[in-house]
Amino acid sequence: GAGVSQSPSNKVTEKGKDVELRCDPISGHTALYWYRQSLGQGLEFLIYFQGNSAPDKSGLPSDRFSAERTGGSVSTLTIQRTQQEDSAVYLCASSLSSNSPLHFGNGTRLTVT
Amino acid sequence: QKEVEQNSGPLSVPEGAIASLNCTYSDRGSQSFFWYRQYSGKSPELIMFIYSNGDKEDGRFTAQLNKASQYVSLLIRDSQPSDSATYLCAVNMNSGNTPLVFGKGTRLSVIA
Numbered sequence: 001g002a003g004v005s006q007s008p009s010n011k012v013t014e015k016g017k018d019v020e021l022r023c024d025p026i027s028g029h030t031a032l033y034w035y036r037q038s039l040g041q042g043l044e045f046l047i048y049f050q051g052n053s054a055p056d057k058s059g060l061p062s063d064r065f066s067a068e069r070t071g072g073s074v075s076t077l078t079i080q081r082t083q084q085e086d087s088a089v090y091l092c093a094s095s096l097s098s099n100s101p102l103h104f105g106n107g108t109r110l111t112v113t
Numbered sequence: 114q115k116e117v118e119q120n121s122g123p124l125s126v127p128e129g130a131i132a133s134l135n136c137t138y139s140d141r142g143s144q145s146f147f148w149y150r151q152y153s154g155k156s157p158e159l160i161m162f163i164y165s166n167g168d169k170e171d172g173r174f175t176a177q178l179n180k181a182s183q184y185v186s187l188l189i190r191d192s193q194p195s196d197s198a199t200y201l202c203a204v205n206m207n208s209g210n211t212p213l214v215f216g217k218g219t220r221l222s223v224i225a
Contacts, residue, residue, distance in 0.1 A: 042217035048211040048213075056211045102213065103159070104157050104158070106156055107156055
């Protein structure tokens with residue numbers, strides 16, 4: 001079956017522009033996570049959605065970052081006024097429930113020039 | 114503070130040896146434990162999960178869980194160069210808003 005789908009796979013943008021990253025989780029998965037991973041570093045938690053509960057936004061690094069999940073399915077991570085330090089791979093993952101294994105998408109590689 | 118600790122490595126083992134990867138966690142009430150493998154430039158992929166104390170075997174991989182010691186490990190038997198990757202431990206602490214916490218990973222290098 002289809003896995004977690006992320007788009008675009010690569011995004012190059014100029015400093016100061018806004019970007020939107022999309023995640024299509026596996027159908028029926030209630031939990032959805034966004035992570036950021038810089039080169040050679042570990043996973044940095046950004047935001048967590050679980051069903052209809054209020055998302056945990058505690059990992060968002062600044063108010064330039066926001067995310068939403070519409071209808072409990074597709075999620076969009078938006079970065080406003082991008083900075084060079086935002087350059088990283090952004091990973092989305094989903095799971096059937098909060099206690100189930102995560103399935104990762106292939107990520108979006110963001111480069112801010 | 115919810116924490117998952119892993120030795121960053123690199124851990125180097127010769128081909129055919131057993132690689133032992135360790136992980137400790139802070140929340141005694143944690144309920145589920147996962148090991149992911151991440152090749153350079155790729156996304157993490159799930160290789161093992163364990164919920165109960167003891168050992169769980171899957172092919173060349175064995176996960177070991179000791180909840181009393183708050184310790185989970187991954188053993189890779191007959192290590193192959195293709196096992197060279199970063200191994201991430203993740204623990205579902207089932208408390209607070211975000212239950213799943215990842216360690217920073219251990220880099221494994223299997224030398225042919």
